[in-house]
Amino acid sequence: MRNRYCVIMAGGVGSRFWPVSRNSMPKQFLDITGSGKTFLRETFDRFAKILPAENIFVVTGRIYADIVNRQLPELKDENILLEPYGRNTAPCIAYALYKLLAKDPEATMAVAPSDHWIKDEDLFLKDIQAAFDHAEHNPSLVTLGIKPTRPETNYGYIQVSSSSQNKYKGGAMPVKTFTEKPDLEMAEIFVKSGEFYWNSGIFVWKLSTIREELEKYMPELAAQFDGWRDALWTDGEDDFIEKAYGDCPKISIDYAVMEKTDKAWLIPAEFGWSDLGTWESLYRCASDVDDRGNVSRVEDCLVSDTEGSLVLSTEKDKLVVIKGLKDFIVVNTDDVLMVCPRDEAAVKQVVTDLSMSDFNRYK
Amino acid sequence: MRNRYCVIMAGGVGSRFWPVSRNSMPKQFLDITGSGKTFLRETFDRFAKILPAENIFVVTGRIYADIVNRQLPELKDENILLEPYGRNTAPCIAYALYKLLAKDPEATMAVAPSDHWIKDEDLFLKDIQAAFDHAEHNPSLVTLGIKPTRPETNYGYIQVSSSSQNKYKGGAMPVKTFTEKPDLEMAEIFVKSGEFYWNSGIFVWKLSTIREELEKYMPELAAQFDGWRDALWTDGEDDFIEKAYGDCPKISIDYAVMEKTDKAWLIPAEFGWSDLGTWESLYRCASDVDDRGNVSRVEDCLVSDTEGSLVLSTEKDKLVVIKGLKDFIVVNTDDVLMVCPRDEAAVKQVVTDLSMSDFNRYK
Numbered sequence A, B: 001m002r003n004r005y006c007v008i009m010a011g012g013v014g015s016r017f018w019p020v021s022r023n024s025m026p027k028q029f030l031d032i033t034g035s036g037k038t039f040l041r042e043t044f045d046r047f048a049k050i051l052p053a054e055n056i057f058v059v060t061g062r063i064y065a066d067i068v069n070r071q072l073p074e075l076k077d078e079n080i081l082l083e084p085y086g087r088n089t090a091p092c093i094a095y096a097l098y099k100l101l102a103k104d105p106e107a108t109m110a111v112a113p114s115d116h117w118i119k120d121e122d123l124f125l126k127d128i129q130a131a132f133d134h135a136e137h138n139p140s141l142v143t144l145g146i147k148p149t150r151p152e153t154n155y156g157y158i159q160v161s162s163s164s165q166n167k168y169k170g171g172a173m174p175v176k177t178f179t180e181k182p183d184l185e186m187a188e189i190f191v192k193s194g195e196f197y198w199n200s201g202i203f204v205w206k207l208s209t210i211r212e213e214l215e216k217y218m219p220e221l222a223a224q225f226d227g228w229r230d231a232l233w234t235d236g237e238d239d240f241i242e243k244a245y246g247d248c249p250k251i252s253i254d255y256a257v258m259e260k261t262d263k264a265w266l267i268p269a270e271f272g273w274s275d276l277g278t279w280e281s282l283y284r285c286a287s288d289v290d291d292r293g294n295v296s297r298v299e300d301c302l303v304s305d306t307e308g309s310l311v312l313s314t315e316k317d318k319l320v321v322i323k324g325l326k327d328f329i330v331v332n333t334d335d336v337l338m339v340c341p342r343d344e345a346a347v348k349q350v351v352t353d354l355s356m357s358d359f360n361r362y363k
Helices: A039-048 A062-071 A089-101 A121-137 A162-168 A184-193 A207-217 A219-227 A237-247 A253-258 A279-285 A344-355 B039-048 B062-071 B089-103 B121-137 B162-168 B184-193 B207-217 B219-227 B237-247 B253-258 B279-285 B344-355
Strands: A004-009 A056-061 A080-083 A108-113 A141-146 A157-160 A173-179 A196-206 A264-269 A295-297 A300-304 A310-313 A319-323 A328-332 A336-341 B004-010 B056-061 B080-083 B108-113 B141-146 B157-160 B173-179 B196-206 B264-269 B295-297 B300-304 B310-313 B319-323 B328-332 B336-341
Touching (some): A004 A039, A039 A108, A056 A089, A062 A080, A080 A089, A080 A237, A089 A108, A089 A207, A089 A219, A089 A237, A108 A121, A108 A207, A121 A196, A121 A264, A141 A157, A141 A253, A157 A162, A157 A184, A157 A264, A162 A173, A173 A253, A184 A196, A196 A207, A196 A253, A207 A219, A207 A253, A219 A237, A279 A310, A279 A328, A279 A344, A300 A310, A319 A328, A319 B344, A328 B336, A336 A344, A344 B300, B004 B039, B004 B089, B039 B056, B039 B108, B039 B121, B056 B089, B062 B080, B080 B089, B080 B237, B089 B207, B089 B237, B089 B253, B108 B121, B121 B196, B121 B264, B141 B157, B141 B207, B141 B253, B157 B162, B157 B184, B157 B264, B173 B253, B196 B207, B196 B253, B207 B219, B279 B328, B310 B319, B319 B328, B336 B344
Parallel strands (some): A004 A056, A004 A108, A141 A264, A310 A328, A319 B336, A336 B319, B004 B108, B056 B080, B141 B264, B295 B310, B300 B319, B310 B328
Antiparallel strands (some): A157 A173, A328 A336, B108 B196, B141 B196, B157 B173, B173 B264, B328 B336
């Protein structure tokens, strides 16, 4: 296991859980699910069960360095990679890749977002181990594909051929295509076909394999980092990264490599997964739904004549009284109260309205 | 004018504007209407236009003494009458009556609740002056009766005979009956008849007249205060009042005297009045309704797809975002958030539920 590493990507700035998440405190640093741990902490603890802590790295924005330090105090500074700007996942992975190459060129690395919900941790770890095994024995870029349970239009999909499903029987299968988020009609076809899996954004590969593919499909990006790798692990690292990122395109690893490579493999996974990208998805994943379909994350709460609603308050010592709502979200924080229909379009509209209003400071 | 006094009754403990009003801070001490002044301050200022400040007295609960001092700093301590317990209006009026008798037996006094909304102050003062005039020249208990604009079931009504309406033409008319709150059917008959007025709870009378009627209809109460009146205006006043109130029944002046006396007169009033007993009534009296029927009393507020709703927040530096509500009340304070249909029964139910819940401390 010494050669196995994990890179947790924690650079997101999304305002999808606004008003609980903010630009200054994005989702990965919050305990949105009420588990008692932040997403980042959950993700770290999950990998720490199969990897030594010193093999776990976190990539995040410079402005979040303090938060990561606070939430993962056991993590050494050298294990926290600070991006000067967000440039999507390809530059983030390139940074981690060249940093690890300089330390342990024979290594295998898992890359995982820091803000996803995983229901069955044991199943997850089993799949991750299988992915490590596969990546170590094959020149492959392995991804965990989630067996879809509904025609979700907020996720990317990965296709394998149906013949390979028979051939590989639950093990890793060669990927046919990576696809972007489909419309509903297409999503229904995807799910019905049985050939499509949700793209979890979790990858496992040997450093040598991903490096090769990056050099092939993103030669400039690879050269940028490779040319300066002597600066990594030195005092000059931050300056170098600042320059490298300045020239980087904003591009995802999916688009930069996975859609193009012929080395993509998929391990089908059924551990229960959501990227928790919306309040609606949080509501759907909640295990504490009462018999009227309400989820209440408030200590002092009186709910009546209400159904299908999510009520959440992060303000201390506050009584929340709710009556007569149907399919609503009520979110109360220290400085924002939002009462809004639960459907995704409505919540999205609220955040859009906010951005264009005089109250942009609350974002 | 030297002989004219006003007694402002500010002892109410109502939780009708819960969660803004509390047991520790009832409605009369709040600026519920957003006028910039509390009800008590409004009431005081109104009477101060026609009476010298030293002729204005406030009766309130002992626990509210500090609040009254703070809100009416110009009021001398001797002008604040402190009740040890709430005993409804008859004992409150008896206390004020015997206190004034000891000071100025020839006086005329107005009695007014401290927590009513009055739209046209000039008309109100004109009617009060007329009531003073009438009470000074006749042995009458004068009340201001509000010309009803709808069959309200939350108010008591006062009946005059239709013949007296012709006879007295807008001046004071002898009262036929005082009635309790009617049901809707009865209220509709009342309004249609043209003989009924809303009971505003505002009275004007000479001390000698009300004393006589009190002695006649509440002899024990009168004797209780009369026997100990030497203690008034002395250091022994509080002790005496404590004892007197201990023996007092809880009884309104309407029930104790007005329904029985033959000296009741009514001055018809149309200055725009509400006892503001419910959030619904506040909504109805609001002058700042937007074109979708919303009233918003929040500094930072984003309201969309919402109609007929009242949104109010007393918490500082908080953005309130409301979407998709119809005929709702959203009230946010430092320690309570309430989202509830606007109708009176729903709000009442919330407060009842609260009383019986583990969260009674928020009352």
